[in-house]
Amino acid sequence: MNYKIIIQYDGTRYDGWQKQGNTSQTIQGKLEAVLCRYAGEKTEVHGAGRTDAGVHALGQTANFHLAKAADEGELLAYLNRYLPEDIEVTELVRVPERFHSRLNAAEKTYRYRVETGCCKHVFERKQIYRMEECGGMLDQESMQRAAELLEGTHDFKSFCANKRMKKSTVRTVKRIGITRRGTEYIFDFTGDGFLYNMVRILTGTLLEVGLGRRDWRSMEELLEARDRSLAGFTAPAQGLTLLNVRY
Amino acid sequence: MNYKIIIQYDGTRYDGWQKQGNTSQTIQGKLEAVLCRYAGEKTEVHGAGRTDAGVHALGQTANFHLAKAADEGELLAYLNRYLPEDIEVTELVRVPERFHSRLNAAEKTYRYRVETGCCKHVFERKQIYRMEECGGMLDQESMQRAAELLEGTHDFKSFCANKRMKKSTVRTVKRIGITRRGTEYIFDFTGDGFLYNMVRILTGTLLEVGLGRRDWRSMEELLEARDRSLAGFTAPAQGLTLLNVRY
Numbered sequence: 001m002n003y004k005i006i007i008q009y010d011g012t013r014y015d016g017w018q019k020q021g022n023t024s025q026t027i028q029g030k031l032e033a034v035l036c037r038y039a040g041e042k043t044e045v046h047g048a049g050r051t052d053a054g055v056h057a058l059g060q061t062a063n064f065h066l067a068k069a070a071d072e073g074e075l076l077a078y079l080n081r082y083l084p085e086d087i088e089v090t091e092l093v094r095v096p097e098r099f100h101s102r103l104n105a106a107e108k109t110y111r112y113r114v115e116t117g118c119c120k121h122v123f124e125r126k127q128i129y130r131m132e133e134c135g136g137m138l139d140q141e142s143m144q145r146a147a148e149l150l151e152g153t154h155d156f157k158s159f160c161a162n163k164r165m166k167k168s169t170v171r172t173v174k175r176i177g178i179t180r181r182g183t184e185y186i187f188d189f190t191g192d193g194f195l196y197n198m199v200r201i202l203t204g205t206l207l208e209v210g211l212g213r214r215d216w217r218s219m220e221e222l223l224e225a226r227d228r229s230l231a232g233f234t235a236p237a238q239g240l241t242l243l244n245v246r247y
Numbered sequence: 248m249n250y251k252i253i254i255q256y257d258g259t260r261y262d263g264w265q266k267q268g269n270t271s272q273t274i275q276g277k278l279e280a281v282l283c284r285y286a287g288e289k290t291e292v293h294g295a296g297r298t299d300a301g302v303h304a305l306g307q308t309a310n311f312h313l314a315k316a317a318d319e320g321e322l323l324a325y326l327n328r329y330l331p332e333d334i335e336v337t338e339l340v341r342v343p344e345r346f347h348s349r350l351n352a353a354e355k356t357y358r359y360r361v362e363t364g365c366c367k368h369v370f371e372r373k374q375i376y377r378m379e380e381c382g383g384m385l386d387q388e389s390m391q392r393a394a395e396l397l398e399g400t401h402d403f404k405s406f407c408a409n410k411r412m413k414k415s416t417v418r419t420v421k422r423i424g425i426t427r428r429g430t431e432y433i434f435d436f437t438g439d440g441f442l443y444n445m446v447r448i449l450t451g452t453l454l455e456v457g458l459g460r461r462d463w464r465s466m467e468e469l470l471e472a473r474d475r476s477l478a479g480f481t482a483p484a485q486g487l488t489l490l491n492v493r494y
Contacts, residue, residue, distance in 0.1 A: 008356045008367075008369045008370075009369060010369050010370055011373075016393040056370075077365060080365055080367065085365075085367060085369075085372050086369055086372065087369070088366070088369050118324060118327055119335070120255075120327065120332060120334075120335040122256060122257050122332075122333055122334070122335050123255075123257055123303075123371070123374065124333050125257075125333065127370065207330070
């Protein structure tokens with residue numbers, strides 16, 4: 001019996017999605033502990049995106065197998081009752097046996113929020129990165145042009161933090177949307193998959209373009225170089241949220 | 248020189264608005280400490296509403312006097328630079344000497360949010376009270392009727408937590424609005440002033456009506472009784488936010 005779940009979490013208190021050694025302070029670890037209690041046996045949860053420590057999710061997707069069929073409503077209520085208050089399973093549905101949340105994912109969308117002015121966003125402060133050095137203004141047109149050069153199918157090795165990555169670093173970024181709300185800039189990235197830290201390095205690079213420290217025309221050579229050290233800084237985890245996964 | 252400020256805060260970490268002995272973990276205490284640093288002398292901040300420990304504000308209003316005129320933009324930036332990340336001054340303007348944020352307040356609006364279903368509101372969880380016992384449904388029509396009986400000018404002694412209140416307990420509640428979003432109920436209270444814990448006791452009483460534990464018709468005798476022990480429970484602080492103050 002295979003079940004697909006959609007999960008929302010405030011990543012502030014966690015060491016990210018993926019279980020690490022004997023640390024249970026991960027989203028995957030918390031889910032597996034509750035499922036183990038429910039099913040009476042070890043249950044592995046496969047997540048669509050391995051979000052880093054401090055990264056949030058509105059629509060993370062995962063799946064897991066149970067030996068016995070469960071009542072969906074009952075299992076959903078059980079999970080939420082025993083999960084901490086900063087993790088919620090918003091949907092649970094039985095899916096065909098062969099469904100795998102990561103391998104079958106067609107596209108993912110991540111959102112990165114940056115406040116460039118003096119607004120503190122008192123109630124949302126843990127989901128926004130504050131970059132005050134530019135005094136409330138970024139060069140949005142240049143960021144837009146750089147984003148257009150980054151869209152499409154490319155080798156994104158320059159934007160991958162894993163130096164020993166042996167598999168292909170080619171990915172398709174379908175769309176990078178940049179919008180502004182007052183002095184807040186919102187970057188939405190949709191793609192078929194993202195490398196380790198890729199969204200945060202893309203954001204850091206675009207921010208450097210917006211700050212006038214990097215020319216938007218340099219994106220092509222940056223992709224060609226396949227060298228992480230030439231790309232921008234890794235934007236902090238707290239500004240990032242996994243919005244949704246499409247199948 | 249008299250200055251009026253509008254303040255936003257996440258009250259979770261604080262012992263409320265008002266300074267208490269040598270506790271500096273209050274909103275007033277934090278503001279006064281930064282102003283003292285700025286002005287080089289003790290400066291008292293008068294708040295429009297003395298919010299309790301754990302209560303939030305979107306539009307708290309206050310005023311303070313300075314010996315020397317300050318540049319408004321500069322002072323606003325200074326305050327936000329030294330205030331913690333969960334307190335923001337969103338507006339600062341010089342006002343006539345006689346202006347007093349509490350004494351001149353014409354009306355205040357408080358919002359109380361209650362989640363009655365299983366939605367955890369992962370990102371807003373500290374601004375919402377979760378009351379799961381009713382399984383997602385309250386009797387909204389009865390609450391509405393009770394609210395109508397509470398609106399108007401009455402002696403609200405039954406809704407006042409201060410047993411030794413010597414001043415008048417007569418207040419005018421101009422409007423109580425009850426709206427529903429899914430399984431969340433939102434109570435908006437607008438009035439010329441509220442007694443100690445009054446909004447939270449009004450909310451607790453309305454919730455008991457919504458749960459069917461109290462008849463909406465009993466509101467008139469409850470007001471007449473002038474006895475706190477006959478009203479409902481005090482709804483927890485975290486669901487309450489001071490929305491705005493009008494002059």
